[in-house]
Amino acid sequence: MNRLLSFLIVGMSCQLAFGQTTPELCQGGYFTEAQGKEFLEKHVPSSKKEWENRAAQIRNRILEGGELNNLPPRPTSKPIVHSRRELNGYSVENVAFESVEGYYVTGNLYRPLQQKGPFAAVLCPHGHTQNADARFLEAMQFRCANLARMGAVVFAFDMLGYSDAQQCQHKLPKAFKLQALNSIRALDFLLDQPGIDKNRVGVTGESGGGTQTFMLTALDPRVKVAVPVVMVSAHFFGGCTCESGMPVHKKGDFQTNNVEIAALAAPRPLLIVSDGADWTKHNPEVEYPHLQKIYSLYGKANLVENVHLPTEKHDYGPSKRAAAYRFLAKHLRLDISKVTKADGNIDESNAQLLDRKLLEVFNADHPRPSNAAIGDDAVTALLNW
Template sequence: MKRFCYLIIVSLACHLASAQSTPELCQGAYFTEQQGRSFLAEHVPTSKKDWETRAQQIKQRILEGGELTQLPPRPKSKPIIHSKREMDGYTIENVAFESIEGYYVTGNLYKPLNQKGPFAAILCPHGHTREPNARFLEPMQFRCGNLARMGAVVFAYDMVGYSDSQLKEHKIPKAFKLQTINSIRALDFLLSQPNIDKNRVGVTGESGGGTQTFMLTALDPRIKVSVPVVMVSAYFFGGCVCESGMPVHKKGDFQTNNVEIAALAAPRPMLLVSDGGDWTKNNPQDEFPHIQKIYALYGKANNLENHHLPDEKHDYGPSKRAAMYRFLAKHLALDISKILKADGSIDESHTPLLDRKELEVFNDTHPRPAKAATDVEAVNALLK
């Protein structure tokens, strides 16, 4: 309960800290619940052509509002990969690579051990946490290790300012732009790994990582399966600058919301995971039916599912992970038997938690590159 309360407070605090006078920023609970419902009712597409016209407008707003119409050149430096560890059914390596010249994405690469590929590939962004150590916490280590046991190559990567990211501050003015570029470059890195099946590529994250999940899916067709967790809402637009600090939802008379953005995944398989304790509490009656109508335009209504937990709170806990494992196993052809008990329930016990020092990329032995921009002004300059 304490962790749930903290996550809600963090999101609202991010909202308050990032509040700006710009009228085109849609931050936090920008709509009331009823306004969110009314917006969806007014934007039910009448045909596939109608939706695809609308979808292109939404995508263009994200690209323009997020300053993503032209990405910075991809750096030519080689990724830093070290400290390979063999676990029970998978390996872990510590990784850093440049997403833009001078900015390093940090993370961990999980790979199946003693399995024959080609392998599915899955990105795992994380959400906001009390301390900036989200990549090292139980939810991330458990989901990545178990997905690797199931036969996927998995990359867990940091938000700006988290874990061993080079910046110590998260709420930079263009965090949305930088994190979206990081997600695209993380996908580039993941797909560059040997023996990857590029037709079996997924992404899943919770809360702020859920925003990264549906934003990347909306923008990048290389994502084939998507599982945004505790984030898709008709009335809540994300409480942090990394989600709503740039005008990606509104421009003049044009308005969209995160439900429509998530619907850009159609007709690719998507699982919405929601609960009764946050802004996803209405998913079964509001957000899910609206997106399902869009999937139906493609004849793929069954590609969209909602796993709703009315008595749970805002996290990526065991029951939410269990639904994700089964969905990704179904749509990415993973071996769910690798993590099942005899009674058919999920068994995560084969993924022991490692200490932060074992998972960090940069340390005395592997120092941060001298060219890394480590202050906000320098990173803002890179983004220009």
């Protein structure tokens, strides 16, 4: 099976395994397609003020439902950074740092070579994959390497239970809470890098990483440009605990969905990328027009875009990456010529696919720190802040 296509399968299996356990949770296909469309039609704000009042309610629901109102202090331990490699126009380093004392966010830091700053910064969460190796797959490596070649400092980081992040299983009951914190701390780490222009900060991920993209953008104003890929849907709420395992969409009579959450990016530039084979198949006629209405309240309808690929499936494949490159280049002032052929098509061939062993943070020479909490119970205990 093509592992890029497994995003869809794994996301749905998370939904089936998790089940509907409480009426306050909106999981997987919580709405039918018709219900999702009807919900948006009933929630078109008539004014910017009306939208901003609702936006505040939506943001508060995420904070309260995700138990994110009072974040723990940022750990003071020094990040682990090693194994720098210089490649064709970019470098790669292996990184780990604590998001909360005892839990290590793991990933790779990509930097431009032979370019002068200040640099844009792009955060890259990944989606669910059949095997827990998402950070090492071609789609992730090519995305990060080519964005670095274009002039951005890029950080790719792991979901719980993926790649180097083996302190616990992925489907913790409060996975949403920890992954949201990890996204915020990953952004902290990225913006700490030398020469970063904090007015040029983007985030992009696919599927479950698309959820992380619009959730972080909704919560953190430091994000200036967002590109959630194959995830924004009026009826589908995410099928895994890391997306919908906490009551971030509903409490009592209050209800929202992922389109409204994505709209919290307004009026910052937002690109939603969709395909014809998953829950984003109606983006051009349902979700995207609603987002345009929100952006129009700010006089910024030109800052929200949809690239729809009706013959494609659920992945972050070459054409989806090409759309993201162009949008991020436009709004973060990156050099698209670094990844463009003479005919104008995107050329990713200067990125080098590295063996996972070269990108791993923890190994015999660089062991996991002794204070790392190990096991689901131990990691869950860290979340009682």
